[in-house]
Amino acid sequence: MRKVGNVRKTFESELEELKGTLLRMVDLAERQLGDSMSALQTQNLTLANAVKQNDAEINALDDEINQKVIQLITQQQPVATDLRKIIVALKISTDMERIGDLAVNIAKSTLHIGDEPLIKPIVDIPKMADAVRVMLRKAFDAYDLEDIDLAFELAKEDDAIDEAYGRLIRELMGYMHRNPDHVNQITQLAFICRHLERVGDHVTNMAENIIFMVKGKTLNLNE
Amino acid sequence: MVQLMNRTENETQAAVSPLEAPVREAAKPVVYDTKQLNLWYGSHHALKNIDLPIRENEVTAIIGPSGCGKSTYIKTLNRMVELVDGVRTSGEILYRGRNIFEAKYSVEELRTRVGMVFQKPNPFPKSIYDNIAYGPRIHGIKNKKVLDEIVEQSLRGAAIWDEVKDRLNTNAYSLSGGQQQRICIARALAIEPDVILMDEPTSALDPISTLKVEELVQELKENYSIIIVTHNMQQAARISDKTAFFLNGEVIEFDDTDKIFQNPADQRTEDYISGRFG
Numbered sequence: 001m002r003k004v005g006n007v008r009k010t011f012e013s014e015l016e017e018l019k020g021t022l023l024r025m026v027d028l029a030e031r032q033l034g035d036s037m038s039a040l041q042t043q044n045l046t047l048a049n050a051v052k053q054n055d056a057e058i059n060a061l062d063d064e065i066n067q068k069v070i071q072l073i074t075q076q077q078p079v080a081t082d083l084r085k086i087i088v089a090l091k092i093s094t095d096m097e098r099i100g101d102l103a104v105n106i107a108k109s110t111l112h113i114g115d116e117p118l119i120k121p122i123v124d125i126p127k128m129a130d131a132v133r134v135m136l137r138k139a140f141d142a143y144d145l146e147d148i149d150l151a152f153e154l155a156k157e158d159d160a161i162d163e164a165y166g167r168l169i170r171e172l173m174g175y176m177h178r179n180p181d182h183v184n185q186i187t188q189l190a191f192i193c194r195h196l197e198r199v200g201d202h203v204t205n206m207a208e209n210i211i212f213m214v215k216g217k218t219l220n221l222n223e
Numbered sequence: 224m225v226q227l228m229n230r231t232e233n234e235t236q237a238a239v240s241p242l243e244a245p246v247r248e249a250a251k252p253v254v255y256d257t258k259q260l261n262l263w264y265g266s267h268h269a270l271k272n273i274d275l276p277i278r279e280n281e282v283t284a285i286i287g288p289s290g291c292g293k294s295t296y297i298k299t300l301n302r303m304v305e306l307v308d309g310v311r312t313s314g315e316i317l318y319r320g321r322n323i324f325e326a327k328y329s330v331e332e333l334r335t336r337v338g339m340v341f342q343k344p345n346p347f348p349k350s351i352y353d354n355i356a357y358g359p360r361i362h363g364i365k366n367k368k369v370l371d372e373i374v375e376q377s378l379r380g381a382a383i384w385d386e387v388k389d390r391l392n393t394n395a396y397s398l399s400g401g402q403q404q405r406i407c408i409a410r411a412l413a414i415e416p417d418v419i420l421m422d423e424p425t426s427a428l429d430p431i432s433t434l435k436v437e438e439l440v441q442e443l444k445e446n447y448s449i450i451i452v453t454h455n456m457q458q459a460a461r462i463s464d465k466t467a468f469f470l471n472g473e474v475i476e477f478d479d480t481d482k483i484f485q486n487p488a489d490q491r492t493e494d495y496i497s498g499r500f501g
Contacts, residue, residue, distance in 0.1 A: 007498070008497075008498050008499055011498075077456075077457055078497070079456065079460065079484045079485070079496045079497060080484060080485060080486060080487055080493050080496060080497055081493060081497070082497050083485070084485075084486075215486075216485060216486030217486075
């Protein structure tokens with residue numbers, strides 16, 4: 001039934017290449033997030049600065065994907081699954097680029113806190129960060145394997161992230177009352193929680209896009 | 224977005240259900256209803272169990288690889304296919320509710336209701352005016368004023384009036400290919416058809432002429448029902464409301480054009496429109 005010529009083969013390999021670039025981006029975003037969290041936990045300002053610098057790598061991949069998508073649309077005039085794959089790569093790359101920015105924001109908060117001793121050992125924020133990174137790794141697999149069950153799971157996991165965010169913010173507000181001298185540090189920690197919560201939303205967007213790519217139907221998992 | 228409130232299991236389910244719920248607008252009346260149509264050229268079974276409802280004021284595109292039966296199908300709709308020796312059919316095609324294969328059905332009348340435009344522009348070697356007036360004259364219209372009016376209306380309808388109004392007496396052959404094709408469309412309009420069949424009407428035209436014919440098709444569907452065979456996937460996607468995908472004499476998939484090109488149900492449709500075969 002299928003007779004695939006060279007032009008079509010080239011297109012398929014370019015689609016694979018696009019997928020590969022995007023997977024590299026997801027991987028990098030996850031690593032940046034991990035590094036930004038280690039930098040916070042150990043108050044390692046050198047590492048925090050490295051996270052800021054490494055963001056250029058994610059941005060470059062985002063540009064590369066944008067260029068590739070434009071090229072494929074003009075050359076191939078794709079339809080159906082091909083078109084959805086291309087559009088979804090474009091959208092997911094925007095989400096990954098934003099996650100990269102959020103990792104940078106976390107690193108900047110760590111730099112703002114500087115070497116001021118932490119008011120208490122932080123435990124729950126890294127836990128939240130771990131949960132977000134697990135989501136990202138699952139999203140990586142869901143995209144790689146086109147597994148929509150995994151994509152649906154991500155929406156539920158994001159609910160847990162949102163819950164943790166609410167709890168942590170209330171807790172940090174309590175600390176603010178009791179530690180008026182550390183308002184800067186506590187505010188920065190609250191920002192970090194907010195950034196992690198946003199990462200969860202971007203991963204949920206990615207999950208929606210994976211479902212769209214596979215099924216051709218749009219749904220909103222972020223509501 | 225952040226949601227500080229807990230979400231219930233039910234709400235999560237509700238967010239999932241749209242996957243299963245397609246929304247469709249009310250269907251327009253059917254012009255041509257093809258039921259279990261089979262056609263043989265001698266022993267070659269060219270059309271197999273075709274079921275296809277074609278609706279009023281819509282553009283229906285027929286796509287498929289060469290030899291899939293799409294031209295045969297539209298030539299069956301005005302019974303032109305009977306000009307080929309050894310053609311046999313079974314099943315029925317209801318045009319406005321009446322089976323066109325009925326013994327008493329007048330082919331001439333059918334063809335005044337159903338105009339046709341072909342792949343290669345085929346004007347008569349006559350003046351532009353006489354090309355358009357040809358059909359109405361055959362139907363007995365002799366009044367010059369009436370003919371003038373029909374010629375102008377038809378040429379306007381085919382979006383070529385402004386280009387030819389000052390040279391209606393020049394030979395239609397002197398026009399460009401794209402203009403000739405619009406003359407042929409005007410000629411089809413002059414007999415006031417109900418349906419227009421188009422067999423790859425732009426395959427011999429340059430991109431600008433193609434665009435003009437495509438725009439014309441979009442305008443014409445306000446007043447006519449159009450069935451267009453095309454090899455150009457983007458054209459089908461741009462101008463049609465419904466698309467039927469033919470393969471080896473069968474209709475593999477027939478659906479809204481958006482659905483066919485965004486998310487076809489059949490893998491063979493997907494393979495064809497994505498250029499994996501054909």
